[in-house]
Amino acid sequence: MDKMSQLLKLLEKTDYIEINNFRMDFDELELQLAPAMQRVIKQAVQQQTAVKKVQEQMEALEFIPPVQEYPGEVAEVQLGAGTRKKVLMGGQKTLYRFEEPQPNPPVVTFDVFDIPMPGLPRPIREHFLEVMDHPGDWAKKAVKEFGANMVTIHLIGTGPKVQDKTPREAAQDIEEVLQAVDVPLVIGASGDPQKDPIVLEAAAAAAEGERCLLASANLDLDYKRVAKAAVDYNHAVLSWAITDVNMQKTLNKYLMKEGLTPNDIVMDPTTCALGYGIEFSVDVITRTRLSALKGDTDLQMPMSSGTTNAWGSREAWMKKEEWGPTNYRGPIWEIFTGLTLMLCGVDIFMMLHPLSVQLLSEIGSTFTKNYLTTDVPDISGWITELE
Amino acid sequence: MQVTAMEIYRLLPKTNCEKCGEASCMAFATKLSDKEIDLEMCTDLEPKEMQELADLLAPAVREITIGTGNKSVVIGGDEVLYRYELTYYNPTALIIDVSDTMEEAELKERINTIENAEFERIGEMLTLDAIALRNASGDVQKFKEASLILKEASLPLVLCTMDPAAMKAAVEVVGDQRPLLYAANEVNMEEMVDLALEYDCPLTIFSPNDLGTMKTLSRTAQNKGLKDLVLDPGTYVADGIGDSLDNFIMIRRLAVEERDPDFRFPILGMPALTWLYEEDEVQGGIREATIAATLMNNFADILIIHGTNIWELIPVLTLRQSLYTDPRKPQAVDGGLYELGDLDEDSPVLMTTNFALTYYTVEGDLKSGNANCYLLVLDTVGRAVDVSLAGGQLNGESVTDLIKESGIEDKVKTRTLIIPGLAAPMSGEIEDESGWEVMVGPRDSSAVADFLIDLKDNS
Ligand code: B12
């Protein structure tokens, strides 16, 4: 493009230009400075004068960011050691990024199961169909293709009503996954209060020294046994309470009595999905993080969200013409559920769909940057630029 | 911060005259503090106290009406940063844009789509709130012509142009409908404020990533006598979203915690900007919805959106409904007996709980399956089936009381109660206490209509 058309192009999208730095060869000017052009320049000059005038009239006010001091801080938890990559979470000293960026971005962990899980929604099965028979392959695909920072292996098959796999078999599944990937693991059991502690113990032993997250300890099962397994084999524990700050405090206290420190605990305050009580989770998570920063030492741990609960919502899975394709509704339901809780302070997300993971991570990655240090596009012309 | 009842009480006449309809001044003060009654209801106030109370009660964020009469939407009015502290007021207004470059027919069709977009959830019809007209053409005449068409729309309007001449042309057409003017910046400030004052319209201040200038412009506009402002600190839809969040949060924190008069206004976000960078309808829709959720979670009072696919709007509408429920009240329907379809003494009897989400889900499933049945609704203080099972509200005794008190035994011959699959652990107890037989239904009520059909076929 010659200079003239470059300039015209530039002016199309500009409200005003800096006339001081405007340079052009004289002959070029004489030849091409069309009346339209003159008008544009005149306008620009007028606008600049207007800005000056407004600026003179208005005494520029100083803006001071409302930064606060917090007496408490969130513990930093490390997952992954031994042959694993290291992943850090938590460590916040403030509530908001403009006060001080988070030391660690939120982490996403992909859900993988020890059985083929016929019940998984179709939009997810699509991505993992050929690897569902082998948790190791499943985990590998999540890491290689979808960039998972971590993998959660759910030992659903150990459920007495599922396949009643033995703790030994569970340990073998853990070994398979440990062999297949080098990211840290979250190890989940089947949700059976009698069997879970035994399964988690066997899994913890199989992953000795790798610093996994044992999911989970709660008040309905032998949490002491889970805590002991974590202490003995160097893992962290997920402390799960059901949308109740006091229950969470109690459980954390009990776990710390068993020898765990805040650096060994991640809390799960329970994820109610979008439209299914998400506001309860919002309230509990907000209160928990505020209490931590205000100095409540029983709540100063990072938080986790079982974001995949979102797939249980009928808006995510139910076929219904008037609602549009489930292919889009499902991932959005998962994103909204995770994102909402991420904005309340959750640090680690258990998720299923690659697109949801990608979008959540993109927004989460901005949490570690300083205010006004990102290159942002000029959006002042949006009214005319939008299609 | 919420004003306490005590702070209010001090300024009341303290005569307990009951003219306000409350038993005492203290009761009135409590209701005022919870925003459940209007100050004007107390007729005995002296002007000075009245003014003091009005100032005291002014919400941290100014409440602003866009539009007039039944073509209007109210935004702002919030008192707290976190909903658990009180509640959020005035749900985020969801606005869809149209452009003055559209052909008349196309424009009318899009207006029609916006007006008719709806999604029913928990007994509530969720809809969109307003239409934003963009001066995309950059042409004054075109903007004016398009406003003429929008004048007939049933939703309130936002007029988007940075050109005061175009704004003037449009306001001359629809100014009496109190549109939101978008936007004033450093360049056009004077003319825009004059127009807003002349036509008594709320005005948006646009100052992307620059809260210093935002503050200056806000002060200037207020000094000129403009009270209804909306703040747009810029929406960055990619990596800049972190900055946008910071801006939104700082504005709201200053309003609520520091009562900074320059920032006590509703905030506007613009998820529509996603489409400057995204062409794919599906990717764009998912991203735009994500940005909308991000900003709505962080205090956006207005969102301008471009996509109109229902699968994109459903989650946004749902999130809004959730965040704006009142945490002080259970979301519940009345307990008791509900009748669905054509009934006789052989009709089946079903049971559910009075959590609004549970009730409307079950009712919706029964209606869409054309089921004819009695539905006993147990008052579980607004708890879902499994929640009230775990919490103890759903038990043999409470269900028996419901059966006896509802009078169902006089209406049907059957003594079989169909309970939700999730309530199965309670079936024995219900049978023992009530003398009814219990039949465990499906876990999810989407299968209940078919379940009833099978039942009928088999009998
Ligand atoms: C949101 C929620 C809460 C909210 C309450 C929301 C409310 N108003 O009910 C809060 C935070 C307050 C809460 C509290 C508790 N909760 Co809770 N909560 C949930 C959660 C996440 C969702 C519940 C929900 O909204 N479901 C949606 C509604 C629509 O489902 P529904 O009522 O069951 O209706 C469906 C079916 O039952 C069926 N259906 C309904 N009626 C009928 C009728 C017929 C005839 C048929 C056929 C079918 C049918 O169709 C409906 C649509 O699918 C669930 C976990 C989950 N399920 O995802 C845990 C869950 C129910 N909670 C649980 C617990 C333990 C509790 C607490 C005891 C914990 C505590 N802190 O003490 C308290 C109890 C409070 C009380 N009752 O006093 C456990 C229950 C475990 C169990 N089964 O024993 C759950 C399952 C979580 C878990 N995995 O541990 N909870």
Ligand code: SF4
């Ligand atoms: S009307 Fe006023 S003075 Fe009379 S009881 Fe009510 S609040 Fe008190």
